[in-house]
Amino acid sequence: MVIIMNADATAENIKNVIEAIQDVGLTAQIMEGAQQKIVGVIGDKSRMGSLAIDAMDGVEKTVEISKSYKLASREFHPQSTVVDVDGVKIGGGNLVVMAGPCAVESREQLFEAADLVKKAGAQFLRGGAYKPRTSPYSFQGLEETGLRYLAEARERTGLKIVTEVTEVEAVETVAKYADMLQIGARNMQNFRLLKEVGRTDKPVLLKRGLAATLNEWLNAAEYIMSEGNPNVVFCERGIRTYETYTRNTLDLSAVAAIKHLSHLPIIVDPSHGTGKWRMVKPMAFAAVAAGADGLMMEMHPNPAKALSDGPQSLTPENFSQVMQGLQQLSAFLHTSGLEITTL
Amino acid sequence: MVIIMNADATAENIKNVIEAIQDVGLTAQIMEGAQQKIVGVIGDKSRMGSLAIDAMDGVEKTVEISKSYKLASREFHPQSTVVDVDGVKIGGGNLVVMAGPCAVESREQLFEAADLVKKAGAQFLRGGAYKPRTSPYSFQGLEETGLRYLAEARERTGLKIVTEVTEVEAVETVAKYADMLQIGARNMQNFRLLKEVGRTDKPVLLKRGLAATLNEWLNAAEYIMSEGNPNVVFCERGIRTYETYTRNTLDLSAVAAIKHLSHLPIIVDPSHGTGKWRMVKPMAFAAVAAGADGLMMEMHPNPAKALSDGPQSLTPENFSQVMQGLQQLSAFLHTSGLEITTL
Amino acid sequence: MVIIMNADATAENIKNVIEAIQDVGLTAQIMEGAQQKIVGVIGDKSRMGSLAIDAMDGVEKTVEISKSYKLASREFHPQSTVVDVDGVKIGGGNLVVMAGPCAVESREQLFEAADLVKKAGAQFLRGGAYKPRTSPYSFQGLEETGLRYLAEARERTGLKIVTEVTEVEAVETVAKYADMLQIGARNMQNFRLLKEVGRTDKPVLLKRGLAATLNEWLNAAEYIMSEGNPNVVFCERGIRTYETYTRNTLDLSAVAAIKHLSHLPIIVDPSHGTGKWRMVKPMAFAAVAAGADGLMMEMHPNPAKALSDGPQSLTPENFSQVMQGLQQLSAFLHTSGLEITTL
Amino acid sequence: MVIIMNADATAENIKNVIEAIQDVGLTAQIMEGAQQKIVGVIGDKSRMGSLAIDAMDGVEKTVEISKSYKLASREFHPQSTVVDVDGVKIGGGNLVVMAGPCAVESREQLFEAADLVKKAGAQFLRGGAYKPRTSPYSFQGLEETGLRYLAEARERTGLKIVTEVTEVEAVETVAKYADMLQIGARNMQNFRLLKEVGRTDKPVLLKRGLAATLNEWLNAAEYIMSEGNPNVVFCERGIRTYETYTRNTLDLSAVAAIKHLSHLPIIVDPSHGTGKWRMVKPMAFAAVAAGADGLMMEMHPNPAKALSDGPQSLTPENFSQVMQGLQQLSAFLHTSGLEITTL
DSSP: OEEEEOTTOOHHHHHHHHHHHHHTTOEEEEEEOSSOEEEEEESOGGGGGGOOGGGSTTEEEEEOOSOSOOTTBSTTOOSOOOEEETTEEEBTTBOEEEEEOSBOOOHHHHHHHHHHHHHHTOSEEEOBSSOOOSSTTSOOOOTHHHHHHHHHHHHHHOOEEEEEOOSGGGHHHHHHHOSEEEEOGGGTTOHHHHHHHHTSSSOEEEEOOTTOOHHHHHHHHHHHHTTTOOOEEEEEOOBOOSOOSSSSBOOTHHHHHHHHHBSSOEEEOHHHHHSOGGGHHHHHHHHHHHTOSEEEEEBOSSGGGOSSOGGGOBOHHHHHHHHHHHHHHHHHHHHHTOOOOOO | OEEEEOTTOOHHHHHHHHHHHHHTTOEEEEEEOSSOEEEEEESOGGGGGGOOGGGSTTEEEEEOOSOSOOTTBSTTOOSOOOEEETTEEEBTTBOEEEEEOSBOOOHHHHHHHHHHHHHHTOSEEEOBSSOOOSSTTSOOOOTHHHHHHHHHHHHHHOOEEEEEOOSGGGHHHHHHHOSEEEEOGGGTTOHHHHHHHHTSSSOEEEEOOTTOOHHHHHHHHHHHHTTTOOOEEEEEOOBOOSOOSSSSBOOTHHHHHHHHHBSSOEEEOHHHHHSOGGGHHHHHHHHHHHTOSEEEEEBOSSGGGOSSOGGGOBOHHHHHHHHHHHHHHHHHHHHHTOOOOOO | OEEEEOTTOOHHHHHHHHHHHHHTTOEEEEEEOSSOEEEEEESOGGGGGGOOGGGSTTEEEEEOOSOSOOTTBSTTOOSOOOEEETTEEEBTTBOEEEEEOSBOOOHHHHHHHHHHHHHHTOSEEEOBSSOOOSSTTSOOOOTHHHHHHHHHHHHHHOOEEEEEOOSGGGHHHHHHHOSEEEEOGGGTTOHHHHHHHHTSSSOEEEEOOTTOOHHHHHHHHHHHHTTTOOOEEEEEOOBOOSOOSSSSBOOTHHHHHHHHHBSSOEEEOHHHHHSOGGGHHHHHHHHHHHTOSEEEEEBOSSGGGOSSOGGGOBOHHHHHHHHHHHHHHHHHHHHHTOOOOOO | OEEEEOTTOOHHHHHHHHHHHHHTTOEEEEEEOSSOEEEEEESOGGGGGGOOGGGSTTEEEEEOOSOSOOTTBSTTOOSOOOEEETTEEEBTTBOEEEEEOSBOOOHHHHHHHHHHHHHHTOSEEEOBSSOOOSSTTSOOOOTHHHHHHHHHHHHHHOOEEEEEOOSGGGHHHHHHHOSEEEEOGGGTTOHHHHHHHHTSSSOEEEEOOTTOOHHHHHHHHHHHHTTTOOOEEEEEOOBOOSOOSSSSBOOTHHHHHHHHHBSSOEEEOHHHHHSOGGGHHHHHHHHHHHTOSEEEEEBOSSGGGOSSOGGGOBOHHHHHHHHHHHHHHHHHHHHHTOOOOOO
C-alpha cells in the first residue's frame, strides 16, 4: 500500500501514520515528492486489515498495490488451468459450447432442445431450473423437477449439464443432478453461496455480476477456491452501462484481461450480453477470436413461446448455422497459430 | 404492453403477433403510424408470461406499460406508510437516525459507540455482525457474538437495533436479536433471502443494489411484501458510476422518485454513498431537505482503528455536530411547512 | 508519480525505468514491497510529459499523485472566490437563482418569462439562443435575434443575462449581449471554445460534461483560467448513468467535492439534472442544504407548449412556490450557522 | 409517438392531450389498457417539435417510435455504403487499417512510423496534429506543421492520411492536407464542427463520444450528412463505464448494432478502446470477426518515448505481427463465407 499525504500534512500527521503502521508490525518508508510526501507500507498486507489509514489526519488517499486474490491469480500460478468436467475439458485450446433454453419449461421442450444441441455439436446442455427474476410474479422455474429433466436429457444425449444454483439450500440437490454449477450474475457476491459451492466437488461456472469490476469478479472466484474447489470457469455476460439499445454491454476485453490476470478459463455468453438474437453470431465469433475458451448461448425450439428471454434465443436453424461457423473459425485459429491463449 | 413493429413488417407478421396475443386470452389493438404499425395488448398482463413477442418476426421492440410491482406501488396504496419499529416510527414526518460503527468489533467498541449514538439523539444503533467483504481474507464479522453485543447495547441504551442479514440460514438468529433486518446492497436481488425476511415479523431495511434501477429496487420490495411482510423501508446508499472520486454516487433524486412511485418510507446512507466522512454532513443535510425520512450514518469511536470503512466514519465529535444540525434543520422544515412528503 | 512494477519485473527493467526518469532531469526513489518494487518520481511533473512509463517493460501501472490543475485548485488558493457578475455576487453566502425557459422562442414568451422570474426574486434570466440538439432536425434556436430579446429583457427587468455559447465564432456576439457566458455539457471539453471564453472579460458558467469526472471538470476550468479569465462558476447538471427513470443522475456530492477541491463557486441545475419538473423542488432544496451557491432552473410560461425541454420546466406557479421555499431555507441556514461553505 | 397516461388520468386530461395533438395537425388514436389509457400519435413527427406532451397533466411518459435520423438509417437506404477515400474503399468486404502514432511529434518520428505502417500493409497513416488534452498544460500538437509532415509522409509512402480536426477554424486547413477528417470522441456532439465537416468534400471518420448512445452517434452522422457529405465512417473507440482496469470499455456489440441500424461502414479502435497495448491484438481480431470494416491502431516507433498515449501503442514488432494475423483472419473469413456484412 502507498499512502499519499495531503500537500499540507504536518510532520505530526506523518509521524502518526508511521506509528500506526509500525504498531501492526509493518515497515513504513517515506518518499518526499515535490509537493507531497508519500508513505510506502512494506510487509504482510493482511496485517493492515485493522487499520483505516485513510481516516487519519493529513492523509489524502491510499493506493492498494498488491492484489487481494491469490489462488485465482496468474502471478501465483503462471500455467493456464484446464477444468475437466467429467471428461470435457474447458481451457487449453478446446472450444466448449454450452447451449439450451433459458429455462427448463417441460420435459418435451428440454428433450427437443437437447437433441438439437447435441446434433449441432455442443458439449453442454444449459437450462435453468431455479430462475432468479426481477418480479416475484414472473415464472420462477420448475426446481427439482427441472433438474430431473436435465439429468434425463443427459442420459438421452450424453451432453454434460450446467445449471444455476441460486440458494445455499439447493446446492446439494443441484450438485446431485448437474455436472457443473452455475453462479448467476445476481449472486456473484452472494458470498455465502460462493463458499457453499466451494465445498462441493463440482466445477463452477461463475458469471460476472451486473456491475462487477474485474477485481470483484476475481475475488469472487477466490471465495470459491479458498474453500477447496479449484475448478472455476469465468463467464462474461455483459455489464450494465448507460446504453439501452442492448440489454447489457458485452465486455469482450474482459476475456483478454482475465487471461492476463488469472490462469482460469473464461467463456462468453453473447445471448445475455446483448439481449438480441441477431447479435449472438457476431459476438460469438468475436469472443472466439479474442481467445475465449467457450460460449454459452440460448437456443429455444420455439423462441416466440419461451417462458423467459425469448428475444435473445436463437432458433434451431440459427443455432446450427452459428455452430458450424464457430467450428470452422476455431479450427482455423488453431491450425494457423492465431489462437490467443495468454497475453 | 405496446408492440412496435418494424417499418418493413409484413401483414403476415402482424397477423401472427395478433394471433399469439389472442391465443393467451388477451386482446390486441392495432394502431397505424406514419411509418410503422403498433400493436397494443389489453388484458391481464400476467398471461403474457408465456409469450416472447420480441422474438417474433417483424417485431422491433416491445414497451412495457404497466408496473410489475403492486404492493409497493403508490398507485395501489396512495397513502404514505409509516413503519413502526417497536415504537419508533419511520415515515410520517419523523426524522429517524441510525448510527454506529460499520462492524461490531468488540463489546467495548460497541458500547462506547452506543453511548455516543444515544447521547447525540439517534434512535437506532447500527453495526454489522455479518460482513459481506469483496475479499475472502478480510474481516468477516463476529456473527452471533456480535448480535449478542448489539442486544446488550440495546439493554444499556434503549436504542433499537438494525443489523444486516446476509444469508437465509441466519435470518432466524438475526431476527432473534435485532429490531430491524437490513438487506445489504449485494443481496438486493438475492431473491431467496428477500422471501425469507418477508416471512418474518421484523421490519426490513432494504438497501439499493450497487447498480440497481429504481424498478428493480421496487420489485425487490415486492418480493418481501408478497410473502406477507408489509414493513419495508428503502435505503439509498449510492450507485456505481464512472466517477472514482467518491466511493459511489449518492442518488438523492431517488428519494423524490421513490416518494412518487411508492408509499414506503426511504432513508439515506451518506457514509457508504460517498465513502468520505467530510461529505457526510452536506449529504445528510441534503437528504433531509429532499424529503428523506431518516439517515443511516457510520460513526466510530476511533475511525483510524476501524476494522472496516474507517475513511467514511464520523468521529464522535463530528457526529454530535451533524446530529445537532439535522435536528435544527428538520424542525425548521417541519414548522415552516417546507417539508417534502409526497410529490 | 508512483510507478508500480510487475511482481516479475527484472533488475534490468527497473534500471531502465530509473534511467528514463533521470534522463528528463527527475529523481527516482525505489521502495521494496513484499511482492513488488515501487519507484517514486520526484521533481517537476511537467517534465514527465515526454515519458510513457506505462509502456516500459516490467511496469504494471503508474499512479498520478499531484493534480494537473492549479489555478482552479483550493490548495493553491485556499480562500473561496466570489464571482461578481456586474454587481451580482456568486459565492460567499449569497443564494443566486438563474431561471427562465430552456430556449428563447419569441419576444413575448421571453418577456413573459422574464417578468415572472423577476417577480419571484431571481437575479438572472436564462434562455438559450443557440441550442445544441441531438437531432439536426430539432429547433436550433433564434441565434442573434434571441440574444437581442435577452438584452431587451434585461432592460425591462434589470435581471442579469446568462446564455449558452456553442461555437467559437459566436463568442464575441454572445459576449456583447450577455452578462455571463454559459458553456454547455456537450462542450465541456471543447477546448478551443474554453480558451476563447477564457480570453473574454465575461464570467463563465461551466456546466459539467455528460459523463465528465470531477478531475476533467476542474481541468476544463483550468483551460478557461489559464487564458486569463478567473471568473468561473461550476454548474452540476447531472451525469449519465444506467438509471433511466431520471434524464440524468444529479450528483449533489459534486457540490461538496468541488468545495473541497476548488475555491470557485458551484451552482446546481435540478431541471436538467432530473428531467422531471416534479423533482425540481426537492433537488433544489437539497442542493442548497448541501452548500450550493445557487441554482439554475427552467421555468416556462406554458411548459406544454415549450419548443424544448417542456417536461422538466416549472410552471410560473410552481416556480414562485419553489422560490419562496428556497429563500426561507437559505435564510434559515444562514442565520442558524448551518450553511456549508467549505469542508 | 406513444403517450402513456397515468393510471389516474382524468377524461379531461386525455381530452387535452388529444386536442394538443390535433392542434398541430396530427391524428390521435386512443387505446384502452387494463389499467391505463394510451394515446398513439399518427402523422409527420416533425410537427411534434412544438409540443411538450410529457409536461401535460395526466401524462406518465412518452415513448418515441420513429427514428430521428434518416440519411444515416438503413431503413431508408438498405444497401451498405462503401466510402471511397481517394481510391481506398472502406466497407464492402475490404479490411482497412489506419495506423500510426497518437501524435505527430517530429518529421523523423512520423516518417519512421509511416514506413513501418506501409511495410506492414496498412492503407492509412494516422497521427494527431491537433491534440485535445484534459489538461491545458499537456502537449497540444504541432498543428499545421504536423499536417505538413503528414502530407510529406503521404508523398513518401502512398498512404492515405486521416487526422483529427478539433475546431471549425481549422477545418479548411486540415482538409487541405488530409484525405479523411477525423472527429474525435470529445467533439462528437460539437454540432457546429459536424456541420462544418459536412460542408467539405472529404470523407469523415466519426468517433463515438465518451458516453454517447448509439442513437446520439447516429444523429451525429446525420448532422454531417444533412449538410451534403454522405461519406461518414463510424469508429467505435470504447465507452465510459465503471470499470477502471481498462481505459474505456470497448463495445464491440456496437459493430453489430450499427450494421443493423445504418448502411455506413464502421471500424474499431482497440488502442483507445482498451488503453493497454497487450489487449490490442485480441480486440482487433475480435472486431474483425464481429464484422468491422477496419481498424485504427496506435503504433509508435518507441512507445516509451511517446509524447502521449504510450501505454496503448504497439511497438513496430507487435504491430507487424498483429497485421499478419489480421490479414490471415480476414482472408479466411472472406473465403469461408463467415464474414459478417449485415444482420
